[in-house]
Amino acid sequence: MNALSSQPYKGTRDYYPADKRVQNYIFSVWHKVSRSFGYEEYGAPILEPLEVYAAKSGQELVNEQTYTFTDRGDRTVAIRPEMTPTISRMVAARRQELAYPARLYSIANFMRYERPQRGREREFWQLNVDMFGADTIAAEAEIITIADGIMKEFGAKPQDYVIRINNRKLINFVMTQYLQLNADKVQPMVKLFDRKDKISHQEFVDQASEIFGDQAADGIARIEALLGAKTIEDLPQEVLASDALGEIKQLFDLLAQAGVNNMTFDVTLMRGLDYYTGTVFEVYDTHPDNNRSLFGGGRYDGLVGMFGVEPISAVGMAPGGTMLENFLDVHGLLLQSRSTTDVYVAIVGDTMQAANQVASDLRKNGINAEMDLAGGKVDKQIKTAIKKAIPYVLFVGEEEVKTGVYTIKNITKAIEYKRDFAGLIELIKEQL
Amino acid sequence: MNALSSQPYKGTRDYYPADKRVQNYIFSVWHKVSRSFGYEEYGAPILEPLEVYAAKSGQELVNEQTYTFTDRGDRTVAIRPEMTPTISRMVAARRQELAYPARLYSIANFMRYERPQRGREREFWQLNVDMFGADTIAAEAEIITIADGIMKEFGAKPQDYVIRINNRKLINFVMTQYLQLNADKVQPMVKLFDRKDKISHQEFVDQASEIFGDQAADGIARIEALLGAKTIEDLPQEVLASDALGEIKQLFDLLAQAGVNNMTFDVTLMRGLDYYTGTVFEVYDTHPDNNRSLFGGGRYDGLVGMFGVEPISAVGMAPGGTMLENFLDVHGLLLQSRSTTDVYVAIVGDTMQAANQVASDLRKNGINAEMDLAGGKVDKQIKTAIKKAIPYVLFVGEEEVKTGVYTIKNITKAIEYKRDFAGLIELIKEQL
Numbered sequence: 001m002n003a004l005s006s007q008p009y010k011g012t013r014d015y016y017p018a019d020k021r022v023q024n025y026i027f028s029v030w031h032k033v034s035r036s037f038g039y040e041e042y043g044a045p046i047l048e049p050l051e052v053y054a055a056k057s058g059q060e061l062v063n064e065q066t067y068t069f070t071d072r073g074d075r076t077v078a079i080r081p082e083m084t085p086t087i088s089r090m091v092a093a094r095r096q097e098l099a100y101p102a103r104l105y106s107i108a109n110f111m112r113y114e115r116p117q118r119g120r121e122r123e124f125w126q127l128n129v130d131m132f133g134a135d136t137i138a139a140e141a142e143i144i145t146i147a148d149g150i151m152k153e154f155g156a157k158p159q160d161y162v163i164r165i166n167n168r169k170l171i172n173f174v175m176t177q178y179l180q181l182n183a184d185k186v187q188p189m190v191k192l193f194d195r196k197d198k199i200s201h202q203e204f205v206d207q208a209s210e211i212f213g214d215q216a217a218d219g220i221a222r223i224e225a226l227l228g229a230k231t232i233e234d235l236p237q238e239v240l241a242s243d244a245l246g247e248i249k250q251l252f253d254l255l256a257q258a259g260v261n262n263m264t265f266d267v268t269l270m271r272g273l274d275y276y277t278g279t280v281f282e283v284y285d286t287h288p289d290n291n292r293s294l295f296g297g298g299r300y301d302g303l304v305g306m307f308g309v310e311p312i313s314a315v316g317m318a319p320g321g322t323m324l325e326n327f328l329d330v331h332g333l334l335l336q337s338r339s340t341t342d343v344y345v346a347i348v349g350d351t352m353q354a355a356n357q358v359a360s361d362l363r364k365n366g367i368n369a370e371m372d373l374a375g376g377k378v379d380k381q382i383k384t385a386i387k388k389a390i391p392y393v394l395f396v397g398e399e400e401v402k403t404g405v406y407t408i409k410n411i412t413k414a415i416e417y418k419r420d421f422a423g424l425i426e427l428i429k430e431q432l
Numbered sequence: 433m434n435a436l437s438s439q440p441y442k443g444t445r446d447y448y449p450a451d452k453r454v455q456n457y458i459f460s461v462w463h464k465v466s467r468s469f470g471y472e473e474y475g476a477p478i479l480e481p482l483e484v485y486a487a488k489s490g491q492e493l494v495n496e497q498t499y500t501f502t503d504r505g506d507r508t509v510a511i512r513p514e515m516t517p518t519i520s521r522m523v524a525a526r527r528q529e530l531a532y533p534a535r536l537y538s539i540a541n542f543m544r545y546e547r548p549q550r551g552r553e554r555e556f557w558q559l560n561v562d563m564f565g566a567d568t569i570a571a572e573a574e575i576i577t578i579a580d581g582i583m584k585e586f587g588a589k590p591q592d593y594v595i596r597i598n599n600r601k602l603i604n605f606v607m608t609q610y611l612q613l614n615a616d617k618v619q620p621m622v623k624l625f626d627r628k629d630k631i632s633h634q635e636f637v638d639q640a641s642e643i644f645g646d647q648a649a650d651g652i653a654r655i656e657a658l659l660g661a662k663t664i665e666d667l668p669q670e671v672l673a674s675d676a677l678g679e680i681k682q683l684f685d686l687l688a689q690a691g692v693n694n695m696t697f698d699v700t701l702m703r704g705l706d707y708y709t710g711t712v713f714e715v716y717d718t719h720p721d722n723n724r725s726l727f728g729g730g731r732y733d734g735l736v737g738m739f740g741v742e743p744i745s746a747v748g749m750a751p752g753g754t755m756l757e758n759f760l761d762v763h764g765l766l767l768q769s770r771s772t773t774d775v776y777v778a779i780v781g782d783t784m785q786a787a788n789q790v791a792s793d794l795r796k797n798g799i800n801a802e803m804d805l806a807g808g809k810v811d812k813q814i815k816t817a818i819k820k821a822i823p824y825v826l827f828v829g830e831e832e833v834k835t836g837v838y839t840i841k842n843i844t845k846a847i848e849y850k851r852d853f854a855g856l857i858e859l860i861k862e863q864l
Contacts, residue, residue: 003740004484006525008477009509014522015475017536023475036795038773038802040820043447043455045440045555046478046511046541047499052436067479069501072545077441079478079511090446093438099819101805104449109478109541113504123477134805138784142805257785258792308435341470352570353689360690363468370470373533373566373574387531388472 011114011122013322018389021337023125026321026328027107030127033149034105037142039129042106044086047071050078052085055306056275065112079111083128084275084303084316091132091314092307100133100312119292119323129297130316132304137247139315140279141254143297147283147317148260154324155333158262161294165251165281166269168298169244174267178239179222185211194270232265239267244278251279275300279315290330295319337389342432343408344385345371348378348397355396358406358421362394365425369394386411392428443546443554445754450821453769455557458753458760459539462559465581466537469574471561474538476518479503482510484517487738488707497544511543515560516707516735516748523564523746524739532565532744551724551755561729562748564736569679571747572711573686575729579715579749580692586756587765590694593726597683597713598701600730601676606699610671611654617643626702664697671699676710683711707732711747722762727751769821774864775840776817777803780810780829787828790838790853794826797857801826818843824860 008014015023031041053062067079080086087104111123129146131139144163151161171193175186188211196204205220212219222236229235232248239245248265255263263281271280278299285294297317305311328334345359355371362369370390372381378395385393393409400406406424409416410431419427440446447455463473485494499511512518519536543555561578563571576595583593603625607618620643628636637652644651654668661667664680680697687695695713703712710731717726729749737743760766777791787803794801802822804813810827817825825841832838838856841848842863851859 004487004521004738005481006521006739006741008521009479009481010505010507012477012479013475014477014525016522016526017472017474020473020475024473035772035800036798038776038800038822040449040772041452041456042449043445043452045444045446046543047441047444047555049437049441055436064504067501067503069499071499072496073442075442089436089438089440090448093446094448099816103802111478123479136805138805258788306436307438309438340467340472344470356690366468368467368470370535373568373570384531390470 009122011116013121013123017339018337021340022325022334023321025337026324027125027127029150029153030105030107030319033146033153034127034129036149037103037146039103039105039146042087042090042104044080044083044090044106044108046079046109047077048080048086048089050076052089053078053081056085056303058272058274060272061112065114067111067113080108081110081112083108083110083126083318084130084300087128087130087316088300088303088314089307091312092304092309095304095309095312098132101139102132103130104132105129119290119320119326121322125321126318128316128318130314132312132314134315135301135313137250137279138254139313140251140281140299141258143315143317144251144255144263144281145258145260147281147295147297147319148255148262150319151283154328156327156331160286160331161262161327162284162286163260163263163281164266164269164284165248165263165279166266167244167248167279168276169278170239170242170248170267171270173242173244174226174239177242178226178236179219180215181211190270193268194272196268226267229267230265235267247278271296271298275303277301281317283319285327285330287327287330290326294323294327338391338412339389341368341370341388341390342428343367343369343392343394344381344388344390345369346378346381346385346393346395347372347375348395348400351396351398351401354401358394358396361421362425367425367428382409382411391432394424441554443548445553445555449771450769453772454757454766455753457766457769458756459557459559461582461585462537462539462751465578465585466559466561468581469535469578471535471537471578474519474522474536476512476515476522476538476540478511478541479509480512480518480521482508484521485510485513488517488735490704490706492704493544497546499543499545512540513542513544515540515542515558515750516562516732519560519562519748520732520735520746521739523744524736524741527736527741527744530564533571534564535562536564537561551722551752551758553754557753558750560748560750562746564744564746566747567733567745569682569711570686571745572683572713572731573690575747575749576683576687576695576713577690577692579713579727579729579751580687580694582751583715586760588759588763592718592763593694593759594716594718595692595695595713596698596701596716597680597695597711598698599676599680599711600708601710602671602674602680602699603702605674605676606658606671609674610658610668611644611651612647613643622702625700626704628700658699661699662697667699679710703728703730707735709733713749715751717759717762719759719762722758726755726759770823770844771821773800773802773820773822774860775799775801775824775826776813776820776822777801778810778813778817778825778827779804779807780827780832783828783830783833786833790826790828793853794857799857799860814841814843823864826856 106128109125175181209216225236276298280298282293282296299315301313345355347355359369359371395407538560607613641648657668708730712730714728715726731747733745777787779787791801791803827839
């Protein structure tokens, strides 16, 4: 038999303990901030019927990026590419029983068949934070305050990121009223706005002209006037007539009250997914080496209603793990991590049984302890502890067993201490 | 458009917050006990090439139970039905860099296409605990001690479960030497032993006779002598000649030293997976309403070598979440859980902004607080808090804002307190 490959499936990642610690740190911040705002964790299946995504997630996602297949019972299913349709389904199923506003979050894995690149993997982990049943702008304000709270909890400074905000109602107004585009031209123009930062200005103008057709000259002039606006007040007079502006202004006021300062209005922000109906936002990294959207969210009032119940309003967001890991990396916010194991019990001589007892006693005192089983050389055991990033090595030799006084080495500080067992526990708990 | 179903995919489960809290409790015990023995967490992709399972996981699992499909790049992949081949692959990929013994654990989801029934779901969650690079029986003893430690941490008493132990080398000796079966008859007989508790004694004898063919009378007599043995010493003289008995005896001694008392030798224990090479064990529930195998494990020294590197010895186990939830349920070990949210901030009158500030201040003090956004009736807000199992309701009315003295209600105890903000923090931290 030929040897099997030891590489992970293309575009996915093996998380060895050092990598997993970084991921766990990111997860711990997500849990902490989400819970602090009263969001409760839920879990959901990794498979859904494909049709759940077909309706509202957008053509590209469904037709090109899903992992779709037919199961042994002839059902067409997909590995979830996102959580929003699933949590909407779950809320629909318990529409009567839930208490509102329902505040829900999850941390889960997803798959999309995309070209793997920096910050984008075929399997990725996301936090999803969603509020159901609150149709005031206070809901959007809370979700964006949580986004901001997560960034601050990671140690990010206001200048490290910016929160761009727009509104689908304003986008619709701009497309149909201000740019006077017919229904069939709205979608191409929305996609073009979405790509704006990824192409040159000339490419943008050329492609926009193509969409406008006969009215290109006037249309481009209108777009230039629109894109020139850096604040809401700067917008062209005709755009200021949109009802959506009231929502945007109210959102900015509520965010300012909540202590969120680095948000900006961005009329070009579109967000790819089809289901958004109101506010949309994205958190952008301002670092020159990672100048990109980190994550986003928005209001999607139509999704729960797809599952055969009265619609329920909804606002949510979904930060991704690898994207945030890159952010922490370029901003120098990832600290050196150590093993979850506190003590490596080294066996010096024929003391396996005594060492086992010491390790067991350490565990009873809440200290994570592993020990050598091969009974190798002491030098080698110390190297093993260092390789595993375990902070302490405790030596159990015949002398120690006789006297009850142990030598323990703090690897990081390179200091040795001699203590009896009670003293050991005290020392470790004090220093960790 | 027809409404979409709001039910989860067949055989999978939606974990609403109350269900997720139970799962999180089980996960927290898994994390705590695994880490206490110095095991470090890793993560792995949900997809693997199908061939990873084809080699050693057994025909039934691969041909009937995997979720297999061809991806958009024409690769034949499977949603992982188990973790052992994956972690073996990961160890093979870093064979040189890892420190040994490598102690590794993960908590992850898996899928198998099986008939859904009590304790068995198509998507399920498992802890996997594995040690690589230790080929002494001390490794098996440690893994089984962790299994026992998990049961104890859940509050299980020794009489609530029993740990059954056998050894593949002994099974091989029994099949080929003691029962004198030809190579082609070993596998059917192993499968029959595995099913022994699920069929009647007569069915067992009939099917065994069929496998023996001509030698049925002598064969059945030998099996009866074998099955009569309740301890190692009781085994038929010819079986006592097996080398494996030394391993089994040593394992029992080490377990007794480690304080594991409720293990028993079971010569009929087979374990379904093909890759086991030595010790196998299972933790059985003794409760009459749930009398079944909860989880198991064993030694599998051949798996890492499949990935083109020198073999590394390995021992591991994999408890499942739902199985343990059923165990906790029938033994009355599942406690009533409350929300992760500590305080529901109720708005009395036109105090939204002040309430927001109070909620924000609670969070800064490490207290998880949510608040109403709709500004509904106070009675309704209290009901919402009760429905969500939030232990405290804090009322923010105009009087409270003016005086700085708040009323807080402990829902469980049905007691109201009046405190200033500092007093509130003190009260909540003291009681939670």
